[in-house]
Amino acid sequence: MSLRVQILEAGRRMLLDEGFDSLSMRKIAREIDVSATSIYLHFKNKDHLIYSLIEEGIGELNRSIRRIADLDCEPLQKIEKIARSYIAFGLDRPQEYEVIFMVRPEEMPRYPKEKFRKARLGYEMLASVIREGNEKDYFLEPEPLTSAYAIWAQLHGVTSVILNKRLDTRVPKNDFITHAVNQITNGIQLNRSSAASYE
Amino acid sequence: MSLRVQILEAGRRMLLDEGFDSLSMRKIAREIDVSATSIYLHFKNKDHLIYSLIEEGIGELNRSIRRIADLDCEPLQKIEKIARSYIAFGLDRPQEYEVIFMVRPEEMPRYPKEKFRKARLGYEMLASVIREGNEKDYFLEPEPLTSAYAIWAQLHGVTSVILNKRLDTRVPKNDFITHAVNQITNGIQLNRSSAASYE
DNA sequence: GTTGTAGATTAACAGTGTTAACCATGGCCT
DNA sequence: AGGCCATGGTTAACACTGTTAATCTACAAC
Structure with missing residues (x-):
């Protein structure tokens, strides 16, 4: 499964059970066991991920x-x-x-x-x-x-x-x-x- | 003028011309030339200031x-x-x-x-x-x-x-x-x- | 004169988004 | 086969954030 969809899935999951305020790039990265900066290869920045x-x-x-x-x-x-x-x-x-x-x-x-x-x-x-x-x-x-x-x-x-x-x-x-x-x-x-x- | 109202004034001012997202304790403190932690003597935390x-x-x-x-x-x-x-x-x-x-x-x-x-x-x-x-x-x-x-x-x-x-x-x-x-x-x-x- | 307290400070912690520099892997072209 | 280069990842670092603990200072009260 591509990293992009892994990120989105993790983001959605974390959104659901932790709420929007505590949604962070680093947490998402940790969740799917990848470095935080890797997200920036698939999304321009946090806003675009959102x-x-x-x-x-x-x-x-x-x-x-x-x-x-x-x-x-x-x-x-x-x-x-x-x-x-x-x-x-x-x-x-x-x-x-x-x-x-x-x-x-x-x-x-x-x-x-x-x-x-x-x-x-x-x-x-x-x-x-x-x-x-x-x-x-x-x-x-x-x-x-x-x-x-x-x-x-x-x-x-x-x-x-x-x-x-x-x-x-x-x-x-x-x-x-x-x-x-x-x-x-x-x-x-x-x-x-x-x-x-x-x- | 009491520090409390100074904080509120600065907060309101910064809110008006920088928007809510970039409202920060440290910026407010800097604006009125006081240490950031002083705010906590007058407000429990950022939420309560808001x-x-x-x-x-x-x-x-x-x-x-x-x-x-x-x-x-x-x-x-x-x-x-x-x-x-x-x-x-x-x-x-x-x-x-x-x-x-x-x-x-x-x-x-x-x-x-x-x-x-x-x-x-x-x-x-x-x-x-x-x-x-x-x-x-x-x-x-x-x-x-x-x-x-x-x-x-x-x-x-x-x-x-x-x-x-x-x-x-x-x-x-x-x-x-x-x-x-x-x-x-x-x-x-x-x-x-x-x-x-x-x- | 000592004690206590209110109001401020500095240092530090743990976290944030984001950028720059670097490194590995694998496909393509000569 | 050897060189090239893009793709997708890494680490280190920057400049912030809110917040707490410990400390210092000045002034009032007994």
């Missing part, structure tokens, strides 16, 4: 989304299912989620665009569900991709607030999730009786 | 929210204004925002509860706006605090997705923000014609 881990993580996340997006049900219901499973993914595998979304990628912009196609796949899936809903006149926003990103951002917010332990102890976690998902799905729906009618 | 910076940041954020929450207008409009100014705060001062929300506080739970009262203040403000809206039968959720946290989480998601450069280049930033805010405010509104009527 980017590869991010790609892996996004792949897994997308797979778990796809399983639901392929389901046969109404768009709104589908979105709710996707929302719940997205949050569940984050809570189930906090370290993996952290590496995907909580690492600030300062130099990512100059990354080969092709690498992001895989990343975008998730948004495209969500966008196509929304497009489907739009055709049936369910939803608010004419631009599905924008809408998809907005939903995604909100889901990320919900997930990361919990992971970052920023949730008030007075607010039960499950109530919070349920309510947030309701709010999100409610948010994209066309509201026939506009708020103006209250005035 | 916590103090977080508190400061939350204070500022809350002040900028309060200015709007005290405005005299309809609840829904007020929430929209709060939402926009929250996002604006994050985009204007990314480093400050980062330290507030993107640092995972592993041992925060065992923090003196009193310290969080200030932090919670923002949620309480939002909750009271929601409560006001509930009385007028505008909103969806019976539990204002839960709703407040859900909104907050969604705002954080929107903000951090932009800060983390995770937004698709095809989606214009301002469209994204506008749409996300619409989605959020739409989400909390009572929808008189339920989705069921479409079936």
Whole structure:
């Protein structure tokens, strides 16, 4: 097995059971019994090694989304299912989620665009569900991709607030999730009786 | 001026113009011409120093929210204004925002509860706006605090997705923000014609 | 005048990412 | 066969990091 994949495997393993903060080049090297500098023959630096881990993580996340997006049900219901499973993914595998979304990628912009196609796949899936809903006149926003990103951002917010332990102890976690998902799905729906009618 | 506040000032200053990643005890010490270990006489460790910076940041954020929450207008409009100014705060001062929300506080739970009262203040403000809206039968959720946290989480998601450069280049930033805010405010509104009527 | 203590220091430890210089192995070309 | 050179690895070293232990200094209290 090539050293490159050994490094990635060790990195992923250590990420899983030690967390992102204590992920170090030297530890990875020790784990697979190789000198630390050898890693630099396969990855430009630590950041680029992490980017590869991010790609892996996004792949897994997308797979778990796809399983639901392929389901046969109404768009709104589908979105709710996707929302719940997205949050569940984050809570189930906090370290993996952290590496995907909580690492600030300062130099990512100059990354080969092709690498992001895989990343975008998730948004495209969500966008196509929304497009489907739009055709049936369910939803608010004419631009599905924008809408998809907005939903995604909100889901990320919900997930990361919990992971970052920023949730008030007075607010039960499950109530919070349920309510947030309701709010999100409610948010994209066309509201026939506009708020103006209250005035 | 006490060394403690000197440390905090230097820390805040360096955070602002060098970013969180390159914030180091030794650099702070050098900046104020003192030995690195002196910091440990005033802060248990780096984490606790950061916590103090977080508190400061939350204070500022809350002040900028309060200015709007005290405005005299309809609840829904007020929430929209709060939402926009929250996002604006994050985009204007990314480093400050980062330290507030993107640092995972592993041992925060065992923090003196009193310290969080200030932090919670923002949620309480939002909750009271929601409560006001509930009385007028505008909103969806019976539990204002839960709703407040859900909104907050969604705002954080929107903000951090932009800060983390995770937004698709095809989606214009301002469209994204506008749409996300619409989605959020739409989400909390009572929808008189339920989705069921479409079936 | 001694004692104690608060606030600072220096030296050191164990760890980090990363670079430079070096070395071995094996394939290719003349 | 002998020389060449790229590939993939090594060790040593640099410049950092957070943190602790031991020490020193100055000042207040009894």
